[in-house]
Amino acid sequence: MASSQLVAPELAAIKIEGTTREAFLIRATLAAGATYGAMSATPFITRALAEGGGGDVDILNYALTLEYLEAEFYTRGVAQVKDLSGDEMKLAKELRDNENEHVDALAATVKKLGGTAAKKPMLDFGGAFASRAAFLKTANVLEDAGVSAYNGAGPLIESVDVLAAAGSIVQIEARHAALIRLVRNKPPAPLAFDKAATMDEILKKIKPFIKS
Amino acid sequence: MTDSALRELADDPSSRKRFFKMMGGAGAVSAASVFLVACGDDDKKSTASTPAAEPAAKNPDEDMKGDLEILNYALTLEFLEADFYKQVIESGIVKDPKVGSIAKKFGQTEQEHVDALKATITKLGGKPVEAPATKFGPTLEKGLMAVLETAADVENLGAAAYLGAAGGIKNKDVLAAALSIHSVEARHAAALNQLVGRGFGGKGGLKGTVPDGAFAKGMDMESVLAAVKPFLA
Numbered sequence: 001m002a003s004s005q006l007v008a009p010e011l012a013a014i015k016i017e018g019t020t021r022e023a024f025l026i027r028a029t030l031a032a033g034a035t036y037g038a039m040s041a042t043p044f045i046t047r048a049l050a051e052g053g054g055g056d057v058d059i060l061n062y063a064l065t066l067e068y069l070e071a072e073f074y075t076r077g078v079a080q081v082k083d084l085s086g087d088e089m090k091l092a093k094e095l096r097d098n099e100n101e102h103v104d105a106l107a108a109t110v111k112k113l114g115g116t117a118a119k120k121p122m123l124d125f126g127g128a129f130a131s132r133a134a135f136l137k138t139a140n141v142l143e144d145a146g147v148s149a150y151n152g153a154g155p156l157i158e159s160v161d162v163l164a165a166a167g168s169i170v171q172i173e174a175r176h177a178a179l180i181r182l183v184r185n186k187p188p189a190p191l192a193f194d195k196a197a198t199m200d201e202i203l204k205k206i207k208p209f210i211k212s
Numbered sequence: 213m214t215d216s217a218l219r220e221l222a223d224d225p226s227s228r229k230r231f232f233k234m235m236g237g238a239g240a241v242s243a244a245s246v247f248l249v250a251c252g253d254d255d256k257k258s259t260a261s262t263p264a265a266e267p268a269a270k271n272p273d274e275d276m277k278g279d280l281e282i283l284n285y286a287l288t289l290e291f292l293e294a295d296f297y298k299q300v301i302e303s304g305i306v307k308d309p310k311v312g313s314i315a316k317k318f319g320q321t322e323q324e325h326v327d328a329l330k331a332t333i334t335k336l337g338g339k340p341v342e343a344p345a346t347k348f349g350p351t352l353e354k355g356l357m358a359v360l361e362t363a364a365d366v367e368n369l370g371a372a373a374y375l376g377a378a379g380g381i382k383n384k385d386v387l388a389a390a391l392s393i394h395s396v397e398a399r400h401a402a403a404l405n406q407l408v409g410r411g412f413g414g415k416g417g418l419k420g421t422v423p424d425g426a427f428a429k430g431m432d433m434e435s436v437l438a439a440v441k442p443f444l445a
Contacts, residue, residue, distance in 0.1 A: 155384040160379045167391070167394070167430070170391070174371075174396070175402035176402075179402050188314075188403035189317070189321065193396065
């Protein structure tokens with residue numbers, strides 16, 4: 001799918017009451033374009049679409065991009081944050097390993113479905129590693145965003161197998177979120193019903209970290 | 213836990229309203245309302261005009277019946293969880309204010325799940341099951357640690373139950389609702405695992421903070437019901 005199609009005005013009228021992933025992606029991309037300027041409809045999503053084989057592959061590549069972000073975040077955090085306690089470092093390493101496994105599994109699943117795995121974006125986490133507090137706060141944002149991203153994408157997944165894989169990952173993201181929140185003295189489960197975020201909502205949250 | 217965190221626990225606005233808003237069709241994932249689907253043949257015709265909505269639903273009545281069974285299964289587990297927290301709090305066994313606030317908050321959340329599931333089942337034309345008679349006395353007699361471990365086990369079971377059931381849900385809005393509960397059960401499970409000192413997992417069973425490693429495992433209905441049987445009177 002060419003990016004020029006994505007910003008075609010007639011596509012904005014696409015009905016999204018159904019459960020087509022394409023409509024979801026297009027709408028999200030258009031919304032991102034509206035927020036950040038049509039020309040910049042976030043390159044990584046355009047790329048995920050261009051590389052996607054359609055259907056569940058697009059959603060898997062979206063998830064893969066989020067997992068790249070989380071895996072890289074913990075990898076750098078473990079190396080750079082100076083004032084984590086022993087337990088916090090142990091937690092960060094555990095989460096890093098989990099996220100790397102998610103990356104590998106999602107990339108493998110995309111290939112299995114005949115698609116091309118999205119490439120890892122260039123990332124910049126700003127001052128997130130300057131202190132324990134900054135690191136944990138960003139981790140909290142990323143994990144909560146991950147949960148709501150999967151919860152939002154879940155009903156759009158067509159294959160029961162892909163849904164099972166996404167479900168098995170989102171449960172881990174939710175556990176991560178709770179653990180990071182406990183470390184921060186925040187309620188581990190603040191809502192009775194976790195949010196389901198659309199892609200444009202997630203994009204707004206992670207845009208600061210995506211360089212290209 | 214700091215005072216402000218406790219306040220946040222106590223003051224969290226009711227998310228039940230958000231749940232119904234979500235079920236009612238706000239956002240891309242739940243535009244076709246469960247409530248519309250529940251309103252009978254006329255509305256079914258009008259939703260059928262939505263492109264690509266439920267193309268696999270060859271027999272909508274059978275699909276809805278299956279979804280209602282899953283919802284009642286979830287409701288049974290939520291009844292059990294809500295009642296457990298209620299009995300724990302009433303027993304006075306929890307003295308630590310941090311643990312107490314978590315038990316209270318988690319209990320409130322489970323009650324919200326109960327209320328929402330009952331309302332959803334009714335809206336879909338089903339009949340909510342009755343709350344099961346429970347048997348938590350023996351657990352309560354064993355003391356605080358046993359109580360917290362049981363809470364952790366039950367929450368891990370709940371998370372595994374939702375994960376195991378998700379693939380069988382046909383209606384996308386019911387699925388969205390189940391997912392929004394599933395991740396909350398997972399949060400509860402991780403927090404309680406942490407509270408009772410369970411280390412990181414990958415060891416299998418229900419005995420770690422992240423017990424299955426990077427990929428959570430679902431459980432089928434039969435296994436879950438067998439696991440909660442000791443708590444049913």
